[in-house]
Amino acid sequence: KNEVEQSPQNLTAQEGEFITINCSYSVGISALHWLQQHPGGGIVSLFMLSSGKKKHGRLIATINIQEKHSSLHITASHPRDSAVYICARMGRNQFYFGTGTSLTVIP
Amino acid sequence: GAVVSQHPSRVICKSGTSVKIECRSLDFQATTMFWYRQFPKQSLMLMATSNEGSKATYEQGVEKDKFLINHASLTLSTLTVTSAHPEDSSFYICSAGLNVQETQYFGPGTRLLVL
Numbered sequence: 001k002n003e004v005e006q007s008p009q010n011l012t013a014q015e016g017e018f019i020t021i022n023c024s025y026s027v028g029i030s031a032l033h034w035l036q037q038h039p040g041g042g043i044v045s046l047f048m049l050s051s052g053k054k055k056h057g058r059l060i061a062t063i064n065i066q067e068k069h070s071s072l073h074i075t076a077s078h079p080r081d082s083a084v085y086i087c088a089r090m091g092r093n094q095f096y097f098g099t100g101t102s103l104t105v106i107p
Numbered sequence: 108g109a110v111v112s113q114h115p116s117r118v119i120c121k122s123g124t125s126v127k128i129e130c131r132s133l134d135f136q137a138t139t140m141f142w143y144r145q146f147p148k149q150s151l152m153l154m155a156t157s158n159e160g161s162k163a164t165y166e167q168g169v170e171k172d173k174f175l176i177n178h179a180s181l182t183l184s185t186l187t188v189t190s191a192h193p194e195d196s197s198f199y200i201c202s203a204g205l206n207v208q209e210t211q212y213f214g215p216g217t218r219l220l221v222l
Contacts, residue, residue: 042213095153097150
C-alpha cells in the first residue's frame with residue numbers, strides 16, 4: 001500500500017477554472033512536498049510544507065497535520081499548468097511519492 | 108535558485124554495456140543526493156540515497172552491484188548501470204538539497220534506452 005495517496009489521478013479542466021488536487025498520507029511527517037513534472041520529464045519543486053499554507057503566484061498549498069492531508073490549488077488555471085503534480089512526504093531520510101495527478105488544462 | 112544538472116540527458120546503448128550518469132549540484136554543496144527511476148506512466152521510485160564519502164543506501168529490491176553509486180565530492184554523484192538490459196530502460200532522475208530536510212532540487216533526468 002502506498003503511504004501517500006493522491007486524488008484525482010487524472011484531471012481535465014477548462015482554462016480559468018479553479019483546480020484542487022488532494023494528497024493524504026498515513027504516517028507522521030517532517031515535511032510534505034508538492035512537485036510538478038512537465039511532459040518532458042523535468043521536475044520542479046513547488047512547495048515544501050510542514051504546517052499551514054503557502055502561496056506562490058497562482059498556486060496555493062495547504063496542509064492539515066492532524067488530518068494528514070494536503071491540498072494543492074491552482075487559481076485561474078492556464079494550459080501551461082498542464083503537467084503531472086506529485087506530492088511526496090519526507091520521511092526520516094527519504095521521499096515517499098504519491099502516484100501523481102495528471103492535469104490537462106484546455107484552452 | 109539552486110540548479111542540479113544531469114549528464115547525459117539521453118543515452119542509447121546495447122545490452123550488456125555499462126552506462127554512467129552524472130548528477131551535479133552547480134551552485135551548492137550536497138552531502139546527500141537521491142537517485143530515482145521512473146517507468147512510463149508511473150511515479151518516481153527512489154532507488155538509492157547517495158552519501159558523500161560513504162556507501163550509498165539502496166532501497167529494497169535495488170541491486171547495489173548493478174546500480175553502482177559513487178558520491179566522490181560534495182557536488183557530484185554518479186550512477187552506473189552495469190551490464191544494462193532492456194528492462195533497465197527508464198527515466199533516471201537525481202535530486203539534491205542543502206540537507207535532506209530542505210527543498211530538493213531535481214536534475215532534468217536521463218532517458219536510458221537499452222537495445
